[in-house]
Amino acid sequence: MTYDRYLLRSFVYVFAVCLASTLGLFVVIDLFENIDDFLVRNDDRGTALLLWTISRCYVFQSIFFIDRAGPTLTVISVMVVLVLLQRTGELHTLLAAGIPMYRILAPLVLISAAFHVAFALNQEFVVPQIAHAAFEKRGEPESTKHLVESFTDHSSHISIDGQSVRLAERALDEAVFVLPAPSLANEITILEAPVAEFYPAQGARPAGWLLRNVRPSPETLEQRLTSRGREIVRLKSGGRHAFVVSSVACDQLFKRNSNFSVLSIPELIGRIRSPAMGLELVHRLVLHLHSRLVQPILNIIAVLIALPLMVRKESPGVVADSALCGLVLSLMFGLIQACQVLGENQVVPADTAAWIPVLLGGTVAAWLTGVIRT
Numbered sequence: 441m442t443y444d445r446y447l448l449r450s451f452v453y454v455f456a457v458c459l460a461s462t463l464g465l466f467v468v469i470d471l472f473e474n475i476d477d478f479l480v481r482n483d484d485r486g487t488a489l490l491l492w493t494i495s496r497c498y499v500f501q502s503i504f505f506i507d508r509a510g511p512t513l514t515v516i517s518v519m520v521v522l523v524l525l526q527r528t529g530e531l532h533t534l535l536a537a538g539i540p541m542y543r544i545l546a547p548l549v550l551i552s553a554a555f556h557v558a559f560a561l562n563q564e565f566v567v568p569q570i571a572h573a574a575f576e577k578r579g580e581p582e583s584t585k586h587l588v589e590s591f592t593d594h595s596s597h598i599s600i601d602g603q604s605v606r607l608a609e610r611a612l613d614e615a616v617f618v619l620p621a622p623s624l625a626n627e628i629t630i631l632e633a634p635v636a637e638f639y640p641a642q643g644a645r646p647a648g649w650l651l652r653n654v655r656p657s658p659e660t661l662e663q664r665l666t667s668r669g670r671e672i673v674r675l676k677s678g679g680r681h682a683f684v685v686s687s688v689a690c691d692q693l694f695k696r697n698s699n700f701s702v703l704s705i706p707e708l709i710g711r712i713r714s715p716a717m718g719l720e721l722v723h724r725l726v727l728h729l730h731s732r733l734v735q736p737i738l739n740i741i742a743v744l745i746a747l748p749l750m751v752r753k754e755s756p757g758v759v760a761d762s763a764l765c766g767l768v769l770s771l772m773f774g775l776i777q778a779c780q781v782l783g784e785n786q787v788v789p790a791d792t793a794a795w796i797p798v799l800l801g802g803t804v805a806a807w808l809t810g811v812i813r814t
Contacts, residue, residue, distance in 0.1 A: 443534070443544075444546075444547045447521070447545075447547040447548060448547050448551055450521050450524065451517055451518070451521050451547075451548060451551050451552075452551075454517045454520045454521055454524075455513060455514065455517040455555070458513045458516055458517055458520075459506070459510075459513055462505075462509060462513065463502060463505055463506075466501075466505055467498050467501070467502075470498075470501070470578075471494070471498075474578035477577065477578045478490060478493060478494055478578055481493075481577075481578075481580055497573075497576075497578060500570050500573035500574075501573075503562065503566060503567065503570065504567065504573075504574055506559070506562065507559065507562055507563050507567055510555070510559045510562075511556060511559060511735070511739045511742075514552050514555050514556065514739065514743070515552075515739070515742050515743060515746055515769065518548050518552060518743055518746055518747070518750075519746055519750055519762060519765060521548065522545075522548075522746075522747070522750040522751060523750070523758050523762065526750075526751065526758050527758065531544065531751065531813070535813065535814070540814070541751060541812050541813055541814060542747075542809075542812070545747055545751075548743070548747070549740075549743060549744070549747070552739075552740065552743045553740055556736045556739045556740060557736070559736075559739075560735075560736050563704075563732075564704045564705060565704070567702050567704075568702060568703055568704040568707065571607070571691070571699075571702035571703070572607035572608040574699075574702055575607060575694070575695070575699070576607075576608075583606040583607065583608040583609055584606070584607075585604035585605070585606055585613065586604060586605050586606075586607070586694045587604060587605075587694075588601055588602045588603065588604060588605050588612065588693050588694065589693055589694060589695075589696060590693075591688050591692055591693055591696070592718075593686045593687075593688050593716045594715060594716050594717060594718055595686075595687075595714075595715035595716045596620075596623075596624065596672050596685070596686065596716075597620045597623065597624075598617055598618065598619060598620065598624070598672070598684065598686060599616075599617070599618040599620075600612075600615075600616075600617055600649075600686070600688055600693065601615075601616045601617075601618075602614050602615040602616055602636070602693070605690055605693045605694050606690075607690055607691060607694065609637070610637060610638040610639075610689075610690045611635055611636065611637050611638075611690070612635070612636040612637075612638070612649070612690065612693065613634070613635060614632075614633075614634065615631075615632065615633045615634075615635065615636035615649070615651060616630060616631070616632055617630070617631040617632075617636075617649070617651065617684055618630050618631075619631065619665075619669065619673065622666065623666065623668055623669075624665065624666060624668055624669035624672055624673070625664045625665055625666060625669050626664050626665075626666065627664065629656075629661070629664050629665075631651060631654055631655070631656075631661075631673070631682065631684070632654070632655045633651035633652055633653055633654045633655070633682075634652065634653055635651075635652050636649045636650065636651045636652070636684075637649065637650045637652070638650075638689055638690045640689070641687075646685045646687075647685070647686065647687045647689070648683050648684050648685040648686050649683070649684045649686060650681060650682075650683050651681060651682045651683075651684060652680075652681050653680050653681070654680055654681060654682040657680065658675040658676070658679075658680060658682065661673065661675060661682065662675060671685070672684065672685045672686075673685075686716060687710075687714045687715075687716045688716050696721065697721070697724065700724070700725060700728055701728065705729065705732060705733075708725055708728065708729045708732070709729065711725050712725050712726060712729065723784075723786065723790055724784065726790040726791065727780070727783045727784060727790035727793060727794060730790060730791045730793075730794030730795065731780065731794045733794070734794050734795060734797070734798050737798050738772075738776065738797055738798060738801060741772075741798070741801040741802055741805050742769055742772065742801070744805040744808075745765075745768060745769065745772065745801070745804060745805050745808060746765050746769065747812065748808040748809060748811050748812035749761060749764055749765040749768060749808065749811075750762070750765055751812060751813045752811045752812060752813060753811055753812070753813050753814070755813070768804070772797065772801055772804075775796075775797050775800060775801075776797045779793045779794070779796050779797055780793065
């Protein structure tokens with residue numbers, strides 16, 4: 441147990457050093473590249489506010505950095521700990537006492553698994569809550585306005601467009617909603633509003649957009665809408681607001697082919713089941729969902745591959761072992777990327793593309809158990 445605690449402390453120390461160095465390097469480089477933006481957008485409002493804006497920005501960016509780089513740093517930390525153990529000759533004494541190598545290194549496997557669980561929890565519960573910060577401009581005092589990518593709701597065939605979208609407020613500026621004819625309106629009708637706000641489904645209320653000060657007037661819309669249109673476009677009595685039922689959220693109007701990486705698994709499943717999504721987008725979502733599910737498994741497999749390669753029989757040296765381990769893990773990473781490309785281009789089914797690296801990586805990890813030092 442004493443040696444187990446020693447290994448755990450060594451791993452945590454090495455991981456903390458790797459994280460601090462890489463994260464610090466990222467913050468320094470990014471800050472130097474964007475310091476002018478921070479200064480311009482601060483607009484002479486004081487040094488304290490400038491420091492607060494910078495700190496707030498990089499707290500969010502640190503969370504995203506850990507989400508993306510954490511698994512890689514975990515594998516690197518395992519390799520570094522094994523290098524240190526071999527340089528000090530500590531493994532020889534334990535092996536001479538008859539302790540199996542995998543029992544010696546079991547704490548590294550367990551703490552790596554615990555770290556990957558923490559990364560998964562961060563990805564599922566923390567990152568989705570601050571997803572908008574991933575796309576905010578540096579030093580912006582208010583929510584960044586992004587150019588809108590128009591989207592057609594495949595369930596109602598309503599085209600959604602606008603001038604800009606604000607992810608933090610879930611708002612669409614200068615919103616334009618085109619109602620198709622004759623399904624929703626007697627003639628093609630364009631709804632315009634200075635601001636449209638998205639509200640997720642809650643209780644009996646469906647998800648949709650609230651268009652404030654909508655044009656044309658509710659009286660005119662009432663005459664044009666069909667019975668199906670009145671179910672989708674709900675007019676506010678005594679006001680100039682309209683609620684358009686749609687599950688197309690704000691983030692789908694901006695980088696919709698890539699920004700689902702900051703969604704949680706329940707949100708991904710909801711998008712996949714939504715009739716508003718097109719087939720191509722659903723395919724991408726299914727591929728990303730399966731990739732998200734297998735990622736912790738792949739991370740553990742990477743650790744199980746690194747262990748025998750770093751302490752293999754008849755080792756030519758620590759440098760050669762490290763180089764071979766890096767090469768094998770690079771090939772595994774290349775395999776994962778190749779399967780992603782095949783899945784995105786529908787050469788192989790999305791679920792198969794995501795699970796192929798698990799099958800091959802697991803096979804390699806099992807085969808390498810025979811080369812570990814005993």
